[in-house]
Amino acid sequence: MNLYKISQDVNDDWDTFDSAVVVAESAEEAKKIIPDHHGGYRENPDYEISIYDWAKPEYVTAELxxxxxxxxxxxxxxxxxxxASFNAG
Incomplete structure (x- = not known):
């Protein structure tokens, strides 16, 4: 498995994640991971729930x-x- 730094700048207000280091097999898989306070999780089929503190995969950058x-x-x-980097406010 690979380690990827994932980041987003769509949601840059307080109480949002801006980046994380995640474990994934590919960059595309890494972009689907949503960081959270309990270790993150793989793809969430309803990104609308998480859009307030992260971003949809198409707005996420993944760097090996x-x-x-x-x-x-x-x-x-x-x-x-x-x-993960969380901007508490």
Whole structure:
């Protein structure tokens, strides 16, 4: 699995995420991950629920930053988000 830095600048107000490092097989899969306070999750079929603190995949940028080894993947226990930047307000 790869590590991607995902970012968005559509929602840049308070109480929004602007970026995260996530685990995904491809950049397209990474763009579908929605960061949250509990480790993130894969695609949400109803992005309207999350649009207030993130963005739809077409507005997300994904940059490959590395590869995760199996020990690290196991330590995530199913979470997809390694770290996220949240602008609390």
């Amino acid at each position: 930053i590395g590869v995760a080894d199996n020990d690290f993947l196991n330590s995530l226990d199913g979470r997809t988000t390694v770290v």
